[in-house]
Amino acid sequence: MEDYQEILIPYLLGDLSEKEALQMKSRLLVDPDLNREFLELKEMWDNSQNIPIAQAEPHASERFEQWLVAQKDHHSQEPAHIIGLWKYAAAASVLLLLGMLWFLGSGPQEQIMDQPAQTNLLQWTAQESSTERIKGIHTSVREKSTDPDIVRALIKILQSDKSPNVRLTAVEAVQSMASSEESKQGLLKALENEKTPVVQIAIINALVSVQAGNAKEGFQELINKEEIETYVKDEAQLGLMRL
Amino acid sequence: MIEVQQGHNAAMSELFRRHHDRVFDYLYKLSRNRELSHDILQDVFERILHKKHTYQQSVPFVPWTLRIARNMLMDHFRKNKMKTVEIAEWDKPTTNMPAEHADIHLAMQKLRPEYREVLTLTRYQGMRYQEVAQVIGISETGVKTRVHRAIKDLREAYLQITTS
Numbered sequence: 001m002e003d004y005q006e007i008l009i010p011y012l013l014g015d016l017s018e019k020e021a022l023q024m025k026s027r028l029l030v031d032p033d034l035n036r037e038f039l040e041l042k043e044m045w046d047n048s049q050n051i052p053i054a055q056a057e058p059h060a061s062e063r064f065e066q067w068l069v070a071q072k073d074h075h076s077q078e079p080a081h082i083i084g085l086w087k088y089a090a091a092a093s094v095l096l097l098l099g100m101l102w103f104l105g106s107g108p109q110e111q112i113m114d115q116p117a118q119t120n121l122l123q124w125t126a127q128e129s130s131t132e133r134i135k136g137i138h139t140s141v142r143e144k145s146t147d148p149d150i151v152r153a154l155i156k157i158l159q160s161d162k163s164p165n166v167r168l169t170a171v172e173a174v175q176s177m178a179s180s181e182e183s184k185q186g187l188l189k190a191l192e193n194e195k196t197p198v199v200q201i202a203i204i205n206a207l208v209s210v211q212a213g214n215a216k217e218g219f220q221e222l223i224n225k226e227e228i229e230t231y232v233k234d235e236a237q238l239g240l241m242r243l
Numbered sequence: 244m245i246e247v248q249q250g251h252n253a254a255m256s257e258l259f260r261r262h263h264d265r266v267f268d269y270l271y272k273l274s275r276n277r278e279l280s281h282d283i284l285q286d287v288f289e290r291i292l293h294k295k296h297t298y299q300q301s302v303p304f305v306p307w308t309l310r311i312a313r314n315m316l317m318d319h320f321r322k323n324k325m326k327t328v329e330i331a332e333w334d335k336p337t338t339n340m341p342a343e344h345a346d347i348h349l350a351m352q353k354l355r356p357e358y359r360e361v362l363t364l365t366r367y368q369g370m371r372y373q374e375v376a377q378v379i380g381i382s383e384t385g386v387k388t389r390v391h392r393a394i395k396d397l398r399e400a401y402l403q404i405t406t407s
Contacts, residue, residue, distance in 0.1 A: 065256060241290070
């Protein structure tokens, strides 16, 4: 052991091997400067034990107990709640049926009219300036907020644009639009290839907000990858818990 | 926790009673904000009950709970765009504290949050490196190195305070 000063802390904590600890002990006996330094360190460390443990206020327990009671009451009322949900489900089904009838009735003319939306967005986002590309995403999404072609174009941007800011805007845009299976799959695919932590986190949050149950495997893969930042893994872990 | 998983909510009261101070201390030493720590403490135990099915018996309860607490606190910081922890009431040592304890108290506050975190877990929560690794999601060796660096910085901060 060449530099005894460097291993004072591991020695204090008992983190050295038995052999190293014995060497250190012998050194302290013959080196008064090192020994003084060790004693000062030990004194500070002993003092640090005296920082008081913070205790929660008594109302924290009362608050939690009240919440538990409320949970119990809530569960005892659950059958009525479920019946209530069925009413909403039935109403939603009727609306869905009406929507489908309207869509079928509107015919190919409507679809043709909508076709350029994707092309427009891609033209916007072919601009050199990332500010212009972001502006293009905002404009297209505002104008065609439910168009599946726009979602496809956004996913394409998310997977290929060189600017993290543009990709972030694309994630937010996809998240704000309909949570179709296609958009979920697109986000998942983008997460696999994304390298920028801030965009990775945005995609994780978007997948959680659209409740993409099939994202669990993708999140787990991310957690297992060594090269992924810890705080991104934390976000993925949190996402797993929320899904 | 096994009883909670089996649907006995009374066991949840017992878990809260046993562990809430420990979770609170961890949150408070990291955030230095009592009100925020109380709010997240409540959220942590609510989440434990809601996500009881995700608990695996092979994982010790305390590191698992502290990991949830950590994630929720980090989530709060991110949502509120808090890149650094604001210094609140924690920077004032208790008036009846002996001078040498007050000095170390101040020195602790000068540490980087990740160093304060590992010292809180090892020194005040009495956790082993392996358990700390489970809480913060780094390797056991990584924890050990971080603890050594934290004490080195603590000593420097302490010397600065006591010699000024």
